[in-house]
Amino acid sequence: MLHFTALVTCLALLFYFFTSFNVGKARAAFGVKAPAISGNPDFERVFRVQMNTLEWLPFFLPALWLFAIYVSDAVAAALGLVWIVGRILYMIGYSKAASKRGLGFGIQASAAILLWLGAFGAIAWKLVHA
């Protein structure tokens, strides 16, 4: 059982839920009625924070779990926490201006890529030495 990775997965889902909730609030605040997803740049930035988190989840979650299974539960969970911190910084920066989203983006991308590299390397090693 990979308890630490399971817990960090729940925290990542909680953060994602929060970004989705913000889109609903921004629809009301900026008067962008469903089904529209454009028309107001302030709304669009909040919407893009959710969308970008959504875009990264199918990369992050499988890489996180393959890393946990093939390398280490604790290290996977630690990198997963770094990913969440990066996403929070990305959200805070992007909500101010599109140009301020770089730092958080880089942190979360680095964490996700490390998870992928570790998983890929360990799987390839197992296959070669099986």
Added chain:
Amino acid sequence: MLHFTALVTCLALLFYFFTSFNVGKARAAFGVKAPAISGNPDFERVFRVQMNTLEWLPFFLPALWLFAIYVSDAVAAALGLVWIVGRILYMIGYSKAASKRGLGFGIQASAAILLWLGAFGAIAWKLVHA
């Protein structure tokens, strides 16, 4: 093996596939050519049904499986079925008018949040009592 949760996962994927298929049909019916994703409100509502289902899948599926692993296969599958029913009501309501999507949305959100709460609680309990 978590057979019930596996089966409900297949059913959720089938429903999602159906919403994607509807977008293709709506492109033809309302004359919205790829790569455009806006321009006709009737098309946009069908598109948003698929997109909203896509937005919830990375929350629903991990919460469903963590609940199944840490709590119960049968209860996870039952809540998963409620989620699918909520999504179907959401689709039917949204296809009529944006204002009629509330009930289905609330049902599927409640089911997904219950799955998350159960999984999070059980994982935290295991970590504290490990």
Added chain:
Amino acid sequence: MLHFTALVTCLALLFYFFTSFNVGKARAAFGVKAPAISGNPDFERVFRVQMNTLEWLPFFLPALWLFAIYVSDAVAAALGLVWIVGRILYMIGYSKAASKRGLGFGIQASAAILLWLGAFGAIAWKLVHA
């Protein structure tokens, strides 16, 4: 341990990462500044390649793994490779013109649907004969 499926999952994530990377490049090349996601058809086609891959991942990955668990690791991995090849052809075709995306789309859809059918059939069989 399902090493072949794990490896193919990494390769699918790598391809998806590549399509996301292309969106960033296309933003610069066609002058579409974040948070905008429309305004230039050449950008929109590159964006839709990423989005369509994202749309299929939550269908493909669970179907792939359920097939691997319930049917066969090697066959799941082989169908997963076909899916990736289809997605590459789709990307190449769509980057030229929206009308040239059909072949790759059909190949990846067929592979994903076969994975779903195999998984669904095997799970239903297990439940009936349990």
